[in-house]
Amino acid sequence: MGRATFTTVFAGFILGPFAVLLLWSVAQSWFWPSPLPTAFTLRWYMWATVVPGILRSLRMSLIVAVLATLLTTVVALPAGFVLSRGRFPGRGAARLLFSLPLMIPYITLGIGIANVFYRLRLTDTLLGVVLAHSIATLPFGILILTSAFDALPLDVEEAGLACGATRWQTFWRLTAPLLAPALLAQAVYVFTLSMDEFTLTLLVSGPDTATLPVQIFASIGEGYFQISSALSMLLLLPSVAVIYFMVRFLRTGFLAAGGG
Amino acid sequence: MNETREDSAYVTSIPSFWRWLGLLPALVIVGALVLYPLALAITTSLHGQHGLTLDRYIRFFSNSMSYSILLQTLLISCLATLGSIALSLPLAFVVRRSDRNRTVLRVLTATPLAVPVLISAYALTLFFSEHGLFNYLLVGVLHVVRQPLQISYTRAGVVLACVWRFFPYTALVVIGALEALDPSIEEAAYSTGARPYQVLLRVSLPLLTPAVVTGSILTFIGAFGTFSIPLVIGRGQDVLSVVAYRYALTFFDWGSAATVVVIMAVIQLSLLTMYTRLLRRS
Numbered sequence: 001m002g003r004a005t006f007t008t009v010f011a012g013f014i015l016g017p018f019a020v021l022l023l024w025s026v027a028q029s030w031f032w033p034s035p036l037p038t039a040f041t042l043r044w045y046m047w048a049t050v051v052p053g054i055l056r057s058l059r060m061s062l063i064v065a066v067l068a069t070l071l072t073t074v075v076a077l078p079a080g081f082v083l084s085r086g087r088f089p090g091r092g093a094a095r096l097l098f099s100l101p102l103m104i105p106y107i108t109l110g111i112g113i114a115n116v117f118y119r120l121r122l123t124d125t126l127l128g129v130v131l132a133h134s135i136a137t138l139p140f141g142i143l144i145l146t147s148a149f150d151a152l153p154l155d156v157e158e159a160g161l162a163c164g165a166t167r168w169q170t171f172w173r174l175t176a177p178l179l180a181p182a183l184l185a186q187a188v189y190v191f192t193l194s195m196d197e198f199t200l201t202l203l204v205s206g207p208d209t210a211t212l213p214v215q216i217f218a219s220i221g222e223g224y225f226q227i228s229s230a231l232s233m234l235l236l237l238p239s240v241a242v243i244y245f246m247v248r249f250l251r252t253g254f255l256a257a258g259g260g
Numbered sequence: 261m262n263e264t265r266e267d268s269a270y271v272t273s274i275p276s277f278w279r280w281l282g283l284l285p286a287l288v289i290v291g292a293l294v295l296y297p298l299a300l301a302i303t304t305s306l307h308g309q310h311g312l313t314l315d316r317y318i319r320f321f322s323n324s325m326s327y328s329i330l331l332q333t334l335l336i337s338c339l340a341t342l343g344s345i346a347l348s349l350p351l352a353f354v355v356r357r358s359d360r361n362r363t364v365l366r367v368l369t370a371t372p373l374a375v376p377v378l379i380s381a382y383a384l385t386l387f388f389s390e391h392g393l394f395n396y397l398l399v400g401v402l403h404v405v406r407q408p409l410q411i412s413y414t415r416a417g418v419v420l421a422c423v424w425r426f427f428p429y430t431a432l433v434v435i436g437a438l439e440a441l442d443p444s445i446e447e448a449a450y451s452t453g454a455r456p457y458q459v460l461l462r463v464s465l466p467l468l469t470p471a472v473v474t475g476s477i478l479t480f481i482g483a484f485g486t487f488s489i490p491l492v493i494g495r496g497q498d499v500l501s502v503v504a505y506r507y508a509l510t511f512f513d514w515g516s517a518a519t520v521v522v523i524m525a526v527i528q529l530s531l532l533t534m535y536t537r538l539l540r541r542s
Contacts, residue, residue, distance in 0.1 A: 003354050007361050010351065013424070014368045017383035020393045024386060032391035032408075033400055075289060078282035086274045086282075098286060101294055103532050105485035107501040108521035112297030115304065115514050135293050142286060154272070167278075196376035199487045203509065213378050220382055220492060229386070232379045239374050 024229035044230035054231065057215035064126070064211060065194035068133040072141040072190050073183070080145030081171075098142045101135055106199040109135055114203040124206025132200040137190045144189065148182035192238045298525075305518040316519040326503070330523070333484060333499040336415060340422035340483040341430075341476045347423065348431035348475070349468070352438040369432060372425050381492035384421045388412045388493070418494045425489060426482035430475035437471030470538070477535040481528055500524050
């Protein structure tokens with residue numbers, strides 16, 4: 001098999017599923033054995049703007065993502081600073097602890113948290129879903145920001161402190177602006193992570209707090225090929241946007257300082 | 261990363277109070293949302309009629325149904341890992357030899373990692389369905405088979421979907437390892453008159469084995485713990501993660517659900533420990 005053949009088959013394997021998803025999302029009708037839909041339409045995408053259940057799940061996803069990103073950033077920023085700059089005996093253990101959620105299957109974390117939420121009546125609440133998302137996003141937020149702080153040269157802070165500024169002042173005036181690109185990258189990544197989150201959400205959400213992935217799963221279960229595909233295409237947008245931004249930032253060297 | 265820099269004690273000494281204050285929110289969240297639920301799951305699984313007992317675990321391993329699902333999950337993960345290796349090795353060689361297509365291949369390899377798992381699970385279900393694109397190619401274009409193959413909603417479908425989603429963990433490591441290989445070793449082998457396939461079998465592949473093993477562990481872990489993929493493309497009874505979900509949300513049997521997920525966590529942590537040890541050695 002030549003290299004070109006391999007590349008084509010490989011590309012087909014990777015991209016084929018998305019081609020099918022795209023085609024179903026614009027299919028008016030599609031029957032076997034036709035390789036393409038027999039009629040096309042944009043109505044499924046329009047449904048997304050009109051059907052109340054779908055709009056609600058889209059809104060819920062956005063609200064949860066914003067809140068989860070805020071929470072993660074506010075918590076990960078000081079933690080990242082201490083983990084990077086501080087020198088103390090528990091440091092390695094703390095880093096390990098914060099990456100614990102990444103080492104345990106999500107279903108384990110999900111069953112665990114669902115069990116707790118059922119006892120505390122936190123299921124099907126906005127707070128519950130946001131907290132559940134934080135389990136998934138916080139480790140990444142801390143990882144990204146810790147390495148961002150690691151990559152920042154100490155000279156700047158040293159200079160600030162030597163000139164008599166307090167730690168607070170050096171942080172806000174000197175360190176934070178340098179941190180901005182990495183902070184933005186972290187926020188975008190965490191936001192996308194929250195928008196995509198499914199396993200944990202399925203276990204703690206309910207009819208009032210269905211996010212877009214949960215809604216998509218419900219419509220998959222009902223067998224609605226076209227609407228499920230259209231909604232799936234919508235959910236792909238943040239991921240594609242993230243890739244686009246990451247590539248752009250990498251090219252202009254922004255992330256070189258952030259190390260994200 | 262920090263160890264190679266000159267650490268200015270002036271900057272890096274943070275007073276203990278601020279240290280704790282900075283870490284406190286993160287500690288509270290991880291403690292309350294991860295450690296406590298895990299502890300609760302463990303105690304729930306150990307809870308019997310008269311206090312702590314290993315009853316549930318014994319029942320899990322002696323019950324033929326739950327035991328067979330454990331074996332099935334392991335089997336699916338093994339097959340997915342083997343499939344990933346079978347894909348990653350030729351891919352690595354093609355990437356090494358390619359000039360123009362190199363970036364394309366790397367982006368394609370990283371694509372499954374960038375897409376939400378639920379979406380890729382559904383896209384794969386459609387792709388491999390009886391009237392999907394894959395069967396269209398097999399039946400209508402290549403004429404390899406006469407009737408469409410049943411792939412979606414079978415164990416084979418779960419394996420293929422896991423290969424699609426988790427092969428990048430193996431591929432990226434192997435691609436990197438092959439690129440880092442000193443070409444003079446293979447050249448020396450050629451100069452002894454060995455044929456290409458002999459060089460491949462006796463020289464290149466053995467040199468790549470550590471990378472293959474390390475990458476495969478990550479693929480195996482992914483396939484073992486995955487939830488959305490078997491949920492969407494499987495038959496509902498295939499793997500431990502879906503079984504745990506059904507115990508919890510369909511039967512509200514938190515005890516059984518906790519048992520299953522604790523077993524899964526133990527297996528995954530053991531594999532991760534193996535992985536870290538292998539990394540340290542190489």
